[in-house]
Each structure stands twice: as C-alpha cells, then as structure tokens.
Amino acid sequence: MIRDAHILVRALREPASVERLDGGQWSELISIARAESLIGSLAHRLADVPVPDRMRAVLQDAIGAHDLARQQALWEADCARRALAGYPGKIVLMKGTAYVAADLAAGVGRSIGDLDIMVARDALPIVESALLDAGWEWVKPDPYDDRYYRDHMHELPPLIHRDRDRMIDVHHTILPLTAGPRPDAQAILDSAIALGNGLYVMAPADMLLHSIAHLFADGDLAGGLRNLWDINLLLRHFSEADEEFWTELDVRAKTHGLGREKERALRLAARLYDTPVYRFSAGQTEFADYLYIRRLLARDGYGRETRKLIRFAFYVRSHWLRMPPLMLARHLWTKWRKGGKPVG
Amino acid sequence: MAEMHQIRLQIGPAAFRIASAWRQPLDQLAALYRDYPGPSDHMVDFTVRLEPDKPWRRYIRPSVHIGGDFWLPDAAPLPLAQGLLAAEMGMNLQMALGWRRHLLLHASSVEKDGRALIMTGLSGSGKSTLSAMLAQKGWRFMGDEFALLDLDTGDIAPFPRLISLKNQAIRAMQTVAPADRFGPEMTDTPKGDIRHLVPPKAAIDRMGEPARPALLLFPRFGHDPELRDMGQAEIFVRLTQASTNYVALGEAGFRALTRFVDQVPTRAMDYQSIEQAEELIERLWSRSP
Numbered sequence: 001m002i003r004d005a006h007i008l009v010r011a012l013r014e015p016a017s018v019e020r021l022d023g024g025q026w027s028e029l030i031s032i033a034r035a036e037s038l039i040g041s042l043a044h045r046l047a048d049v050p051v052p053d054r055m056r057a058v059l060q061d062a063i064g065a066h067d068l069a070r071q072q073a074l075w076e077a078d079c080a081r082r083a084l085a086g087y088p089g090k091i092v093l094m095k096g097t098a099y100v101a102a103d104l105a106a107g108v109g110r111s112i113g114d115l116d117i118m119v120a121r122d123a124l125p126i127v128e129s130a131l132l133d134a135g136w137e138w139v140k141p142d143p144y145d146d147r148y149y150r151d152h153m154h155e156l157p158p159l160i161h162r163d164r165d166r167m168i169d170v171h172h173t174i175l176p177l178t179a180g181p182r183p184d185a186q187a188i189l190d191s192a193i194a195l196g197n198g199l200y201v202m203a204p205a206d207m208l209l210h211s212i213a214h215l216f217a218d219g220d221l222a223g224g225l226r227n228l229w230d231i232n233l234l235l236r237h238f239s240e241a242d243e244e245f246w247t248e249l250d251v252r253a254k255t256h257g258l259g260r261e262k263e264r265a266l267r268l269a270a271r272l273y274d275t276p277v278y279r280f281s282a283g284q285t286e287f288a289d290y291l292y293i294r295r296l297l298a299r300d301g302y303g304r305e306t307r308k309l310i311r312f313a314f315y316v317r318s319h320w321l322r323m324p325p326l327m328l329a330r331h332l333w334t335k336w337r338k339g340g341k342p343v344g
Numbered sequence: 345m346a347e348m349h350q351i352r353l354q355i356g357p358a359a360f361r362i363a364s365a366w367r368q369p370l371d372q373l374a375a376l377y378r379d380y381p382g383p384s385d386h387m388v389d390f391t392v393r394l395e396p397d398k399p400w401r402r403y404i405r406p407s408v409h410i411g412g413d414f415w416l417p418d419a420a421p422l423p424l425a426q427g428l429l430a431a432e433m434g435m436n437l438q439m440a441l442g443w444r445r446h447l448l449l450h451a452s453s454v455e456k457d458g459r460a461l462i463m464t465g466l467s468g469s470g471k472s473t474l475s476a477m478l479a480q481k482g483w484r485f486m487g488d489e490f491a492l493l494d495l496d497t498g499d500i501a502p503f504p505r506l507i508s509l510k511n512q513a514i515r516a517m518q519t520v521a522p523a524d525r526f527g528p529e530m531t532d533t534p535k536g537d538i539r540h541l542v543p544p545k546a547a548i549d550r551m552g553e554p555a556r557p558a559l560l561l562f563p564r565f566g567h568d569p570e571l572r573d574m575g576q577a578e579i580f581v582r583l584t585q586a587s588t589n590y591v592a593l594g595e596a597g598f599r600a601l602t603r604f605v606d607q608v609p610t611r612a613m614d615y616q617s618i619e620q621a622e623e624l625i626e627r628l629w630s631r632s633p
C-alpha cells in the first residue's frame with residue numbers, strides 16, 4: 001500500500017515513470033489523482049507514454065470529463081459577461097477559467113468548479129445588482145455570514161445561478177482583508193490583459209502571484225498539489241516566453257507584499273515538480289518547507305486523507321493567517337453558537 | 345492510518361476495488377461474487393471505500409460511510425449489518441458519477457436471441473423484479489440497475505451486478521430461484537428490506553456479450569393491465585431523467601440517445617401481477633421485429 005502521494009507527483013513530473021507500475025499501483029495512482037483533482041492533468045500528461053488498455057480508458061474518461069468542464073467554464077464566463085454588459089470597468093477572470101480562456105497549459109485537463117471574477121471594489125454594488133437581475137441568487141442568506149463577507153473578505157458572499165446551478169465568486173482583491181499581506185488590487189486591474197471578447201485576465205506575474213497567494217497565504221492547503229501544479233506550469237510558460245519574467249515577478253511580489261510566499265512557492269515547485277526556477281528568487285530552504293511537503297503529500301493509495309495532525313495544524317494556521325487572534329476568537333464563538341462548523 | 349481490507353470485482357466492462365475497514369462486507373461480497381472473474385492485472389476503474397463514519401464508529405455501533413473515487417457530500421452512513429448494501433451503493437455511485445464509456449440508463453435489461461429488452465421506470469415500478477423473474481424463464485439477465493448504451497454501436501452492454509430484491513419481491517423470487525444464490529437479508533434499510541440474489545451462471549459467463557436493443561418498456565405496477573404507445577418527445581425526456589450521465593456526456597450522449605429513441609420500439613406497460621407482465625411482454629416480443 002502506497003502511504004503518500006509521491007507516486008502522483010512522480011507521474012506528473014516524469015511520465016515515463018508509470019511504465020514501471022504494476023496493476024495495484026496503477027489503481028492507487030488513479031485514486032490519488034482523482035482525490036487531488038489532478039486526474040485530468042495526469043491524463044493529458046500521460047498521452048504519449050505506453051499505458052495499459054484499461055488505464056488508458058480511465059484516463060480517456062478523465063479527458064472527456066474535463067473537455068466538458070472547460071466548455072462549461074467558458075460558457076459560464078460568457079454568461080457573466082453578458083449579464084455585466086452594461087458595466088464599463090474591467091471584468092477579470094481568475095484561476096481555472098482564466099487559464100482556459102487564455103489557452104494556457106495550466107488550463108489543460110484542469111478541473112474547474114466555480115466561476116471566479118475580479119472587479120473594482122467600488123463597482124461591487126453595480127456588479128452585484130446586475131448579477132441578481134440576471135438570475136444569480138445568494139447561497140448563504142445568513143446575516144452574520146453576509147456581514148462577515150462584506151466587511152472582511154476579498155469577495156462577495158457566493159452567488160448561485162438559479163437555472164444553471166453554477167456558482168460565481170465576485171472578488172475585489174486576491175486575499176481576505178484580514179490577512180497580513182495587502183495586495184495592490186488597483187495595480188492588478190490596471191495591468192490586466194484584454195482577451196478580445198470583452199473579458200480580461202491578469203498579467204502573467206499577477207496571475208502567478210494570485211495562485212501563490214491562494215495556496216500559501218490563505219486556506220489550509222487542501223487541493224495544494226493541484227495548485228502547485230498550476231504554479232509549476234505557469235512558471236514554466238511565463239519564464240520561457242519572457243526572459244525578464246523573473247525580475248517582473250520579484251517586483252510584483254514586493255508590490256503585493258507576497259515576497260515570502262513567492263519564494264516558498266518557487267522552492268516547493270522546484271522540489272516536487274522539478275520546475276526550473278531562478279535560484280535568487282527562491283530564497284533559502286526553511287524547515288517549514290518540509291512540513292509543507294508532508295502536508296501536500298498526505299494522501300494514501302486508497303485516496304484517503306492521512307497525517308491528520310499536520311492537516312489540522314495547517315487548518316488552524318489558515319484561520320490564524322486570515323484574522324487577528326481577538327477577531328478569530330469572536331468569529332469562532334459566533335459560529336459555534338450557531339452550531340455550524342468553524343469556517344470563515 | 346489503519347489498514348483496510350480490499351477485494352477486486354469485475355462486473356461487465358467495469359472493474360472495482362472495494363476497500364473496507366471491516367472484513368464482514370468483503371467476505372459477503374466474496375461469497376456472492378464467487379462466480380465472477382476478477383479483473384485482469386489487478387487494475388480497476390474505480391475504488392469504493394467503506395470507512396467508519398467517525399473514528400470510534402469502527403467498534404462502537406459501527407456505521408459505514410460510503411466513499412471512494414467519486415462521492416456525494418451528503419450520503420447517510422449505514423449500520424455495519426448493511427455493509428454489503430453500502431458496497432453495492434458505492435459501486436453504483438462510481439458508475440453513476442464516473443463512467444463515460446456508455447450512456448447509463450437507470451434500467452434493467454434481459455436478452456433473448458441477441459436482442460435486448462430494456463425496462464425503465466421509477467423505483468417501485470418493478471423493473472428489477474421483472475428482470476429477475478424473466479431470467480428464470482429463458483431470458484439472459486443483463487442487469488437490474490444500469491443498462492449501458494454503447495455510444496458508437498448503439499448496443500446494450502451487460503452490467504449484471506447482484507440483483508437487489510426489495511420487500512415483497514424477496515418472497516416472490518424465493519419461490520423460483522435456488523436458495524444458495526441469496527445473500528443475507530437486511531431489514532430496515534433506507535429502501536426497506538433488501539436481499540441480494542446472484543444472477544444465473546449464464547448471465548455471469550456471458551457478461552462480456554452485448555445485445556441489440558429491440559424493445560423498451562416503461563412498466564408501472566398496480567394498474568389494470570394495459571399497453572400504451574408513447575410519443576418520442578416523452579420517451580426522450582424520460583430517458584434523459586433516467587440517465588445519470590446524459591449531461592456529462594454532452595453531444596455524444598445526445599446522439600446516442602436520439603438514435604436509441606428513433607430505433608427502439610417503446611411501450612408503457614401497466615400490470616398488477618408478474619404473470620400479467622410476462623404475458624404482455626411475450627405478446628409484444630413475438631411481434632417485435
């Protein structure tokens with residue numbers, strides 16, 4: 001029995017490594033890849049290596065499923081574009097939808113759930129009412145949650161479309177307002193790049209730093225292997241396309257206050273996915289890197305979450321990052337009295 | 345983390361790995377699936393996990409959470425005594441959410457002379473019982489849960505899992521099927537009393553052989569016996585509702601289903617007893633091309 005997700009990391013990094021797998025290991029690889037939402041990426045990555053017939057069929061299923069996800073994501077983005085046709089400001093696509101809309105390698109085979117967009121903070125009321133007019137509805141009609149989102153988060157409370165059953169997250173910046181780093185949202189909007197259909201994506205360094213902020217400055221590293229795979233592909237693509245990219249990345253990381261997170265992302269991507277990174281941008285190896293890797297690989301061959309303690313530690317850390325202690329205590333107290341799970 | 349026990353099963357075109365924190369459900373599966381060949385090379389399409397709902401639920405009033413490669417966020421746990429049912433539900437869930445090599449119809453199917461009869465309908469329509477009964481009367485049983493419609497050829501592929509008999513159907517089948525082919529009786533499950541029946545040997549030996557769809561029925565139990573024509577639009581819409589992966593297959597699913605509706609004669613069938621249904625089916629079958 002495989003005890004961690006290394007087999008998946010190795011298959012992604014070095015596709016030929018799967019030629020040595022026996023039947024049982026193949027089944028374990030597939031379960032881990034599905035659990036980490038990397039099955040589509042894996043399927044595309046293994047397209048040119050010899051794979052046993054049954055496993056080829058499983059991978060082909062994943063490719064088909066993700067082709068449809070891609071089509072649906074682009075359709076959903078277009079629905080939002082039409083709903084917001086009267087809004088003159090930039091509508092910036094984020095995360096998976098941005099990768100497929102910009103036709104980046106990071107979008108190939110990637111699973112995409114919600115539609116994430118970013119607009120200027122002062123435009124939120126207009127955007128919100130336009131979306132409500134076009135059929136989106138509140139998911140959480142709880143007054144405390146609603147207030148919490150509006151006062152402290154980087155996005156509106158999630159909206160869901162009543163006919164298509166798809167969620168949209170409307171962001172005005174890339175990290176919760178309560179987090180330590182304060183990214184420069186205006187700078188992100190100013191340098192966003194037009195796609196040609198009226199929508200925008202972030203400029204390369206900002207796109208990468210958003211992925212990094214999402215993984216290392218927010219959240220508990222759930223889905224971290226997938227996010228780090230995105231980071232790996234974006235880094236490879238942008239640094240090959242533009243030799244000034246590493247400089248640009250360092251400058252932008254300073255602008256957004258994400259220098260340490262950027263360095264850690266580069267070190268971990270190089271370590272797990274062999275990403276060629278500019279050494280002076282990656283900082284010094286830290287003991288914590290080891291903990292991150294332990295957490296990222298915490299999945300066994302049945303697809304189960306393992307290493308409960310380190311998982312819990314990162315979960316606690318995610319709240320710690322999001323808010324100062326007194327506020328965290330107040331938040332957890334309110335949530336506890338409501339009998340809900342303590343999530344932000 | 346605690347080790348799990350595991351077993352691998354091949355059913356029709358799909359192979360499963362069932363991993364469980366307890367031995368009992370796997371021993372029951374091993375006994376009931378004894379005639380089925382295991383998957384070649386230990387490779388499987390899906391993993392099902394049966395785990396304690398909470399850590400202490402492994403020992404104290406053990407309760408089984410159904411998980412695996414594909415899962416639903418709000419699946420209710422089952423008591424360990426219903427672990428076999430949990431395994432079967434887990435396999436269904438993998439197929440319903442993950443299989444893309446066929447269009448899945450929530451239907452039973454049986455075959456004669458290379459031609460398939462497909463029966464679909466809501467829970468309680470009797471489609472499962474009818475397929476089990478016909479399997480005792482010269483038909484080849486192909487499945488009581490999913491009919492797998494081939495996206496290219498339009499054939500139906502067998503998926504002959506254990507037949508899941510509910511409530512009165514258990515007694516009815518005990519009068520005609522050999523006693524050593526029944527699983528343990530599980531009472532008070534979310535679906536009432538359930539007992540599994542191993543399909544006839546021929547159904548298992550020929551589970552790789554597809555058949556041409558020749559007749560589609562929408563059975564309805566408890567009404568005066570009657571056969572009715574149905575409009576193509578109604579048939580199509582009801583089949584989209586009976587399919588678990590119609591939307592997920594996109595255009596390929598649409599093409600396969602429209603062709604199926606165009607080519608396969610279809611009737612709504614009301615009946616009040618198995619005998620009535622058998623008579624109606626024989627009458628239609630002898631006239632079908």
